[in-house]
Amino acid sequence: MPVDPLHAPPAADGPRHVALIMDGNGRWAERRGVPRAIGHREGVQALKRTVQAAPALGIHCLTVFGFSTENWRRPVEEVTDLMGLVRSYVVSDLKRLEKEGVRVLVLGRRAGLPADIAEIVERVEATTAHNDKFILQVAFNYGGRADIVDAAQRHVDRVLAGEATGPLDEETFGTGLSTAGGPPVDVIVRTSGEQRLSNFLLWEAAYAELVYQNVLWPDYGPDALADVVDQYRNRDRRFGGRAAATPALAAG
Template sequence: MAAVPDTGPVPRHVAIIMDGNGRWAKARHLPRVAGHKAGVEAVRRVTRAARAMGVEALTLYAFSSENWRRPEDEVGALMGLLRLFIRSDLAELVAENVRLRIIGDYRRFAPDLVALVDDAMAKTAANTGPILVIALNYGSQAELVAATRRLAARAAAGEIDPAAITAGHIEAELDTADLPPLDLVIRSSGEQRLSNFLLWQAAYAELLFVDTLWPDFTADTLGDAIAAFGQRQRRYGGL
């Protein structure tokens, strides 16, 4: 595992856009689902490494609201892998005092998968250690629209003065309201865009784009990313 420099801060909240499963499979003349299976193994490696490095919250972009456009069989395979991950890894999350959180409209999924997710969150709700956040059927623009609508409804009901609405009011309505501020966003596979992921939250986060395809992402890759974060100067608009 790559060592994190003692002189650099460890980000409290890291988010990862897990990209490159399909290209990993194609390069090996394998079906895309093989890339997704290898990607699940990378999830296990990285979540364990993040805990060991002291990351308080790790958010993984597992299924975006745009991913429904993919072929039906691929979407089905992704749902199957999610089921497998929860069933096989829940005991470890409980034992490691990890709290599982979901952001996004996951209730659009099949009822059995929704029940499985609900059960996993319930069984880890009392845990007080690191937080593993999985973004499922998540889109940042939809999240912001929903937050705006809730504030508008409160204003229409006379509960809040529209002129008094602040950034804090909006943040309190987001799916991530009770999470540490986002410090670092990593995207694998060399693509350099946020793809509708945590747009508000990433306003002052450090962005790091790595060429590594997600199935090849290791503890060392994460360690290098955190080391790079530790060397950056975060000014938040100041000098």
């Protein structure tokens, strides 16, 4: 029987922070014989469904891979359409997100963005900055390696400015990442059946659970997200340690 997460009780032992690689828009379109742009537009609808379903599943933060630093290599018309979707998504959903208590944060490099997109990013973050019921992080013009390089450069700049001294540790380095201040990533999900991270949240993935789902992103929604929660509950997270021995084993 399909799960109805919109009416399910919050999962106390489920993931609080889910990161999603929204893969499969192009293949979804190709299988239907429609332009890739249609697949991207249906992917936006899938994102709306997923964001709405997440809180009822006990998820407090959702990070989605919207546009990578490598996506600029795609055909100009596809990039243009993706930028258009950003504009339309903000126009259609910003008021609802603000009203529902969703705080939107945009991860990634701001330099090089089209001027109107950069303005949209600033407006979305400023408009929702006071919200605290749910966090939606959108990785846009983002790459895991680029983010690590940028964090290193920020530390170098602080040292040269006399603002940082002493040896560099992981905690200090983490403050320079675009995800600084956010909750740790519990699980990273990739849709479409592909099994790779594609330069997404490389630092944050260190001890995150990985889930690969054989569903194309435009078909994604509450049931698929509920499946992620169920899989997470059945994982044994040890963070490099060992599982506690059962009484019988300990006695032996």
